[in-house]
Amino acid sequence: MSNVVVVGAQWGDEGKGKLIDILSKDADITVRYQGGNNAGHTVVVDKQVYVFHLIPSAILHRRKICVIGNGAVIDPKALLEEIDGLIKRQIAITEKNLKISGLAHVVMPYHRILDSLREAKRVNKIGTTGRGIGPCYADKVSRCGIRVIDLLNPNILKEKLEDNLREKNEIFTKVYGQTNFDFGDIYKEYLGYGQQLKDYVCDAALYLNGEIAKKKSILFEGAQGTFLDIDFGTYPFVTSSNSIVGGVSSGTGVPPTKIDKVIACVKAYTTRVGEGPFPTEFADQLKEEIRNRGHEFGATTGRPRRCGWFDSVLVKYSSIINGVSELAIMKLDVLDELKEIKIGTAYRYQGKIYREFPMDFEVLSKAEPVYEAMPGWQTPTSGIRQYSKLPKNARAYVERLEELLGVKIKYISIGTKRDEIIVL
Ligand code: IMO
Numbered sequence: 210m211s212n213v214v215v216v217g218a219q220w221g222d223e224g225k226g227k228l229i230d231i232l233s234k235d236a237d238i239t240v241r242y243q244g245g246n247n248a249g250h251t252v253v254v255d256k257q258v259y260v261f262h263l264i265p266s267a268i269l270h271r272r273k274i275c276v277i278g279n280g281a282v283i284d285p286k287a288l289l290e291e292i293d294g295l296i297k298r299q300i301a302i303t304e305k306n307l308k309i310s311g312l313a314h315v316v317m318p319y320h321r322i323l324d325s326l327r328e329a330k331r332v333n334k335i336g337t338t339g340r341g342i343g344p345c346y347a348d349k350v351s352r353c354g355i356r357v358i359d360l361l362n363p364n365i366l367k368e369k370l371e372d373n374l375r376e377k378n379e380i381f382t383k384v385y386g387q388t389n390f391d392f393g394d395i396y397k398e399y400l401g402y403g404q405q406l407k408d409y410v411c412d413a414a415l416y417l418n419g420e421i422a423k424k425k426s427i428l429f430e431g432a433q434g435t436f437l438d439i440d441f442g443t444y445p446f447v448t449s450s451n452s453i454v455g456g457v458s459s460g461t462g463v464p465p466t467k468i469d470k471v472i473a474c475v476k477a478y479t480t481r482v483g484e485g486p487f488p489t490e491f492a493d494q495l496k497e498e499i500r501n502r503g504h505e506f507g508a509t510t511g512r513p514r515r516c517g518w519f520d521s522v523l524v525k526y527s528s529i530i531n532g533v534s535e536l537a538i539m540k541l542d543v544l545d546e547l548k549e550i551k552i553g554t555a556y557r558y559q560g561k562i563y564r565e566f567p568m569d570f571e572v573l574s575k576a577e578p579v580y581e582a583m584p585g586w587q588t589p590t591s592g593i594r595q596y597s598k599l600p601k602n603a604r605a606y607v608e609r610l611e612e613l614l615g616v617k618i619k620y621i622s623i624g625t626k627r628d629e630i631i632v633l
């Protein structure tokens with residue numbers, strides 16, 4: 210296997226965890242390049258459900274190496290809990306199969322609290338996961354962030370934490386009317402995390418490029434999705450990192466010239482958690498029906514996901530900016546019982562038709578979708594393993610998507626289990 214990126218092409222939760230689980234058995238190393246424990250990647254193996262937040266889901270395969278790159282943000286408490294939870298389930302985790310970039314930024318307690326305080330103050334709420342992701346990335350860009358490597362140097366951590374608390378405590382008390390953070394408590398807690406994590410810490414960029422030079426294959430696991438990307442998403446209803454393929458190089462130190470293939474992961478319909486525009490969102494009844502059939506509840510926060518028809522305007526844009534080589538269509542089986550299936554192919558606003566993803570937020574949030582309707586197949590598909598055995602209408606549906614997007618379909622998932630997949 211060459212060096213492959215799996216990127217979410219919608220608003221996250223496309224089924225990236227399952228796809229990574231399948232693809233990672235042929236890759237030597239799997240790497241997270243952005244995001245933090247706002248992600249929730251679910252994998253089902255022999256009726257056991259695993260939900261990953263920071264660790265790549267490839268960790269389930271023995272002898273495979275997982276890396277968290279510099280572009281990710283790490284909440285050490287959450288990471289240690291995730292490691293402990295996996296060890297309790299007999300998944301071995303050591304410095305041999307988990308490596309963390311020393312340059313990744315650390316989510317601090319004040320980031321988590323600031324996340325919820327900022328949300329509470331906003332008129333137009335984003336509906337964040339409350340994990341402190343936005344404030345942590347904001348500090349990184351403001352050049353006051355604390356990195357994993359800093360947790361291993363008591364002098365640097367002291368200096369940086371004192372600096373941060375001087376400013377943050379003023380904000381907390383004067384703007385938000387909260388109490389002060391205590392330097393001593395946080396300093397001690399985070400030095401402790403540093404000691405617990407130190408064996409995993411390395412220069413991940415050097416490590417990955419060294420392994421590539423030895424012809425090892427790398428799988429890059431995107432978190433979130435293209436329309437949650439800080440630059441290309443439905444801003445400001447986005448996350449705070451570059452979830453698109455462009456984030457791979459800045460988030461790992463692996464140059465673009467070393468990336469061979471990009472697989473876009475999409476659901477056969479669309480979902481979104483949190484607030485923000487969603488042109489093809491279902492009306493309430495169908496939303497509830499699909500939510501229940503697809504178990505569309507957030508893997509991180511448990512929130513019910515909003516559901517809607519497949520939007521080819523969005524995914525076409527995604528395939529352009531991600532340079533997509535192949536498509537993976539997930540959860541096709543969730544549509545099994547529907548009589549009619551629609552695909553959003555354009556937007557209409559004030560008499561004008563938009564065939565491309567509009568930059569103007571007013572258009573995006575107020576536009577009516579233009580639909581194409583296709584007959585459903587009303588037959589169960591989960592037992593099918595060969596493309597030619599799929600019902601005719603199901604093939605017509607995915608082939609229409611292929612045509613609209615101009616990208617070849619390589620995988621079709623028809624259930625949650627590992628083997629419920631059709632490879633073309
Ligand atoms: P995976 O990797 C779906 C959404 C949140 C919110 C917005 C900003 O499982 O696909 P944040 O906490 O990141 O500042 O929240 O982004 N969001 C996700 N939605 N899947 C995810 O990850 C998400 N991670 C963040 O719901 O709307």
Ligand code: MG
Pocket residue numbers: 221222248249250507508509
């Ligand atoms: Mg998720």
